[in-house]
Amino acid sequence: xxxxxxxxxxxxxxxxxxxxxxxxxxxxxxxxxxxxxxxxxxxxxxxxxxxxxxxxxxxxxxxxxxxxxxxxxxxxxxxxxxxxxxxxxxxxxxxxxxxxxxxxxxxxxxxxxxxxxxxxxxxxxxxxxxxxxxxxxxxxxxxxxxxxxxxxxxxxxxxxxxxxxxxxxxxxxxxxxxxxxxxxxxxxxxxxxxxxxxxxxxxxxxxxxxxxxxxxxxxxxxxxxxxxxxxxxxxxxxxxxxxxxxxxxxxxxxxxxxxxxxxxxxxxxxxxxxxxxxxxxxxxxxxxxxxxxxxxxxxxxxxxxxxxxxxxxxxxxxxxxxxxxxxxxxxxxxxxxxxxxxxxxxxxxxxxxxxxxxxxxxxxxxxxxxxxxxxxxxxxxxxxxxxxxxxxxxxxxxxxxxxxxxxxxxxxxxxxxxxxxxxxxxxxxxxxxxxxxxxxxxxxxxxxxxxxxxxxxxxxxxxxxxxxxxxxxxxxxxxxxxxxxxxxxxxxxxxxxxxxxxxxxxxxxxxxxxx
RNA sequence: GCCCCCAUCGUCUAGUGGCCUAGGACAUAGCCCUCUCACGGCUAAGACAGGGGUUCGAGUCCCCUUGGGGGUACCA
Numbered sequence: 292x293x294x295x296x297x298x299x300x301x302x303x304x305x306x307x308x309x310x311x312x313x314x315x316x317x318x319x320x321x322x323x324x325x326x327x328x329x330x331x332x333x334x335x336x337x338x339x340x341x342x343x344x345x346x347x348x349x350x351x352x353x354x355x356x357x358x359x360x361x362x363x364x365x366x367x368x369x370x371x372x373x374x375x376x377x378x379x380x381x382x383x384x385x386x387x388x389x390x391x392x393x394x395x396x397x398x399x400x401x402x403x404x405x406x407x408x409x410x411x412x413x414x415x416x417x418x419x420x421x422x423x424x425x426x427x428x429x430x431x432x433x434x435x436x437x438x439x440x441x442x443x444x445x446x447x448x449x450x451x452x453x454x455x456x457x458x459x460x461x462x463x464x465x466x467x468x469x470x471x472x473x474x475x476x477x478x479x480x481x482x483x484x485x486x487x488x489x490x491x492x493x494x495x496x497x498x499x500x501x502x503x504x505x506x507x508x509x510x511x512x513x514x515x516x517x518x519x520x521x522x523x524x525x526x527x528x529x530x531x532x533x534x535x536x537x538x539x540x541x542x543x544x545x546x547x548x549x550x551x552x553x554x555x556x557x558x559x560x561x562x563x564x565x566x567x568x569x570x571x572x573x574x575x576x577x578x579x580x581x582x583x584x585x586x587x588x589x590x591x592x593x594x595x596x597x598x599x600x601x602x603x604x605x606x607x608x609x610x611x612x613x614x615x616x617x618x619x620x621x622x623x624x625x626x627x628x629x630x631x632x633x634x635x636x637x638x639x640x641x642x643x644x645x646x647x648x649x650x651x652x653x654x655x656x657x658x659x660x661x662x663x664x665x666x667x668x669x670x671x672x673x674x675x676x677x678x679x680x681x682x683x684x685x686x687x688x689x690x691x692x693x694x695x696x697x698x699x700x701x702x703x704x705x706x707x708x709x710x711x712x713x714x715x716x717x718x719x720x721x722x723x724x725x726x727x728x729x730x731x732x733x734x735x736x737x738x739x740x741x742x743x744x745x746x747x748x749x750x751x752x753x754x755x756x757x758x759x760x761x762x763x764x765x766x767x768x769x770x771x772x773x774x775x776x777x778x779x780x781x782x783x784x785x786x787x788x789x790x791x792x793x794x795x796x797x798x799x800x801x802x803x804x805x806x
Numbered sequence: 807g808c809c810c811c812c813a814u815c816g817u818c819u820a821g822u823g824g825c826c827u828a829g830g831a832c833a834u835a836g837c838c839c840u841c842u843c844a845c846g847g848c849u850a851a852g853a854c855a856g857g858g859g860u861u862c863g864a865g866u867c868c869c870c871u872u873g874g875g876g877g878u879a880c881c882a
Contacts, residue, residue, distance in 0.1 A: 300882070332882070334881095334882080416807080442880055444880095460812090470809090479880090483880070488882085504876070505875085506877095506882090531811090534874095537817075539813090539875070541875070555817095605819095609820070610831095611820080611829085611831085631811080632813060634817090634819090635817065635818080636817095637832070639832065641832095643833085644832090691844070691845070692845050758841095765841050770841060781843040783842090784841075
């Protein structure tokens, strides 16, 4: 039985790079009919867990990445929160100590520092001298009589080579003497990552450790621990990290200011901000930006688009397949086709996937997606009446493929606002309305519209006849009309716009604008 | 410093010694469609980091250099 895991820390937000790693774990498990475990890495005591964990779990659920065991649902190999597993780690430390594979180290930080600096001055690679190592009770008593405190360190081999196979990178070999004596337990009894990780993976019967490449260098020391504890070794697969837009640096949640210098990133960010502002969402730059999954949910992206994009960030099936249903992803995913090089995160390409997926959605589905945005922006009632919903559907239909993300419905706020709420774009006014001939034309047109049938075909006929009679191009009347009734120079077809708005509002708005 | 990993168009990638005058997608530019926008259609520009080998033949194998990343923490 294949079992994989992802172990997020409760940081309050779900990072795009983390999701990609989790997705690969999930796909691998599902492909093999195995299980996916969501373990919580909450060893950092400083943080308050429940609030910080919720957004992460919500994010995974929203994306449709479900877990068979772990946070909130439990399972047979729990607890799944590292903070509840201290006794397991401590007993592992005891075993390692008893086998002589670890030792108590009584060195003070200053002593260690001095030792290291001395060696570095001579330009020799540093390995601890083990001068303050205590392996017997007598030695411990002696050091403790000096009021020293001890940590537990791994007693790493100093000769030979650690060899292991990585499903993505191939055969690996690292000389043991490159490994320092890593601390596995602090003086206060708490345990460190390398130890905890190995113990958890064993306890949870993880068969395949699929994680980011920054852990590649940690692998030998973890193998040492696992072997010392008599655990079978899992298979390893180190996936490349997700890099920054336009660079090969690792994507970081802390470098938002820098990413905003990237025009694509910036425009995605601003687009999101505009939608958030319209729906009165209070945002924090820390959690509301295109590096965080929540951002996409708030703005109205489709989870399938994000997952499909992420799948292709470091993995490909062949030279042409781009779109995958979940079932297809699961059927085709393999570690062997994961790339070795880091892939940079491209918001524009993500957006392109979103556009393609959105175009596939039915009007009914898009209407559902869009309703919450209108409600939060107070443009429709909560809950919306059947009449309102039907009207939204009509507008969504008229919008065609113009609604790329659900939040884009807010571009069409003019359809929901009262006549005096409509905001007119200055540039559009200057270009299409504030010209003597345009205003005159609009007045004449308004007279005809007063008695017209407000249906697309009839309006089109009217416009055609009017244009011919006046000897102007169609654009010369359609453009000012659109601006007059929506406030914007861009939008969908003028006849659709007029018919959707209805005679009363159109006449009122034209009236307002020509005055 | 030492150790490890990585390297094809701006970006994601295909490529596993001859099928490569290097293919696709996103982005970009031009044209077409057109009442605006969006969609769509067509076209263009655009890459094997550099240098040595191996081989009849190298993007593909080996070495070096360069560049990027990671580890070397009482972070994960």
